[in-house]
Amino acid sequence: xxxxxxxxxxxxxxxxxxxxxxxxxxxxxxxxxxxxxxxxxxxxxxxxxxxxxxxxxxxx
Amino acid sequence: xxxxxxxxxxxxxxxxxxxxxxxxxxxxxxxxxxxxxxxxxxxxxxxxxxxxxxxxxxxxxxxxxxxxxxxxxxxxxxxxxxxxxxxxxxxxxxxxxxxxxxxxxxxxxxxxxxxxxxxxxxxxxxxxxxxxxxxxxxxxxxxxxxxxxxxxxxxxxxxxxxxxxxxxxxxxxxxxxxxxxxxxxxxxxxxxxxxxxxxxxxxxxxxxxxxxxxxxxxxxxxxxxxxxxxxxxx
Numbered sequence: 001x002x003x004x005x006x007x008x009x010x011x012x013x014x015x016x017x018x019x020x021x022x023x024x025x026x027x028x029x030x031x032x033x034x035x036x037x038x039x040x041x042x043x044x045x046x047x048x049x050x051x052x053x054x055x056x057x058x059x060x
Numbered sequence: 061x062x063x064x065x066x067x068x069x070x071x072x073x074x075x076x077x078x079x080x081x082x083x084x085x086x087x088x089x090x091x092x093x094x095x096x097x098x099x100x101x102x103x104x105x106x107x108x109x110x111x112x113x114x115x116x117x118x119x120x121x122x123x124x125x126x127x128x129x130x131x132x133x134x135x136x137x138x139x140x141x142x143x144x145x146x147x148x149x150x151x152x153x154x155x156x157x158x159x160x161x162x163x164x165x166x167x168x169x170x171x172x173x174x175x176x177x178x179x180x181x182x183x184x185x186x187x188x189x190x191x192x193x194x195x196x197x198x199x200x201x202x203x204x205x206x207x208x209x210x211x212x213x214x215x216x217x218x219x220x221x222x223x224x225x226x227x228x229x230x231x232x233x234x235x236x237x238x239x240x241x242x243x244x245x246x247x248x249x250x251x252x253x254x255x256x257x258x259x260x261x262x263x264x265x266x267x268x269x270x271x272x273x274x275x276x277x278x279x280x281x282x283x284x285x286x287x288x289x290x291x292x293x294x
Contacts, residue, residue, distance in 0.1 A: 028157065036161050039105035047103040 109162035116155040123148040132202035193242035
């Protein structure tokens with residue numbers, strides 16, 4: 001059975017001035033940026049309920 | 061003849077164990093070491109990546125122990141060996157992925173605020189030590205890939221003048237670095253990092269810190285870490 005991705009060739013690279021990166025590394029860096037932005041923007045489960053409990057006098 | 065009951069000495073103990081215990085409890089009381097909860101501001105995805113780094117580190121060490129027990133022939137020539145080899149490699153990828161997001165999050169929230177400089181510095185050192193811990197794994201694979209990488213890396217070490225300390229083509233030396241010295245360093249540094257987080261509390265958001273600074277000092281708990289001064293625990 002063949003591999004899902006054909007890796008039997010030199011790596012594809014991104015070249016821009018002095019920057020020389022493999023496409024695989026560019027994809028990982030892009031994913032890290034996406035995850036970072038999502039981690040800031042996406043609401044955390046039950047965060048609003050916790051905040052409401054605190055405002056309602058639930059402080060310890 | 062009955063012996064009189066002895067009373068404990070009133071003077072402070074000179075024992076080093078007592079001194080270490082007292083210093084330890086003073087620096088990190090049990091309720092701060094293992095708190096009941098975390099402040100409400102910790103309920104955010106950006107605060108998840110530190111513990112995600114630890115979780116992936118546990119998988120790395122667990123799969124690495126199995127690989128070390130079974131040896132190169134097993135991880136190269138058996139299906140289960142390939143599986144654990146892949147688990148080990150991908151958990152390292154995940155470790156660096158979440159560690160970098162953790163680093164970005166803490167950089168942009170200036171996590172060294174409020175006397176947390178040592179937390180930040182230990183985190184930076186963990187990153188710097190984890191890189192060679194991972195790279196020595198590439199030259200410990202016992203295959204042609206490792207052979208190629210080690211000869212290339214040997215030239216890199218020589219070019220920066222440290223070739224007499226590290227011989228990348230010496231499998232025994234690289235394997236010792238990879239499975240013993242560097243993992244011990246990473247785990248020790250992570251332990252110190254986590255204890256410092258427990259001691260100083262998780263860094264609050266900027267806006268909360270401004271509110272805390274504006275609040276009267278009497279309303280803050282003097283005995284707790286900065287996180288306790290928010291009053292709210294989740």
